[in-house]
Amino acid sequence: MVYSRKHKRKSGRSITPEQARDVLLEDIYSSVKVIGEQVSDLMHLKPMVESLVDDMQIVKSDIDLIKGNLKRKVDLEDFEQLEKRVSRLESRRGQVIR
Numbered sequence: 001m002v003y004s005r006k007h008k009r010k011s012g013r014s015i016t017p018e019q020a021r022d023v024l025l026e027d028i029y030s031s032v033k034v035i036g037e038q039v040s041d042l043m044h045l046k047p048m049v050e051s052l053v054d055d056m057q058i059v060k061s062d063i064d065l066i067k068g069n070l071k072r073k074v075d076l077e078d079f080e081q082l083e084k085r086v087s088r089l090e091s092r093r094g095q096v097i098r
Contacts, residue, residue, distance in 0.1 A: 074082075
């Protein structure tokens with residue numbers, strides 16, 4: 001924006017380039033101050049976020065452990081089939097021994 005030596009305000013009073021600069025600097029300062037406050041608030045959240053990251057690592061390792069354990073377990077259908085087979089074999093064996 002190009003400033004002439006003097007600008008007119010709506011009220012009719014003149015504003016010098018120095019005054020315009022000062023107003024602009026005040027606006028920039030207040031904006032930077034707001035950003036600084038927001039960053040400060042975010043910095044207070046950092047320990048909580050770090051704690052959540054640690055907790056998630058624990059949960060992920062627990063899930064991996066559970067998945068590994070489940071892979072080694074026999075599902076219910078396989079167990080029931082195996083139980084029937086053993087029962088039939090035991091009944092045949094009982095017949096042969098008698």
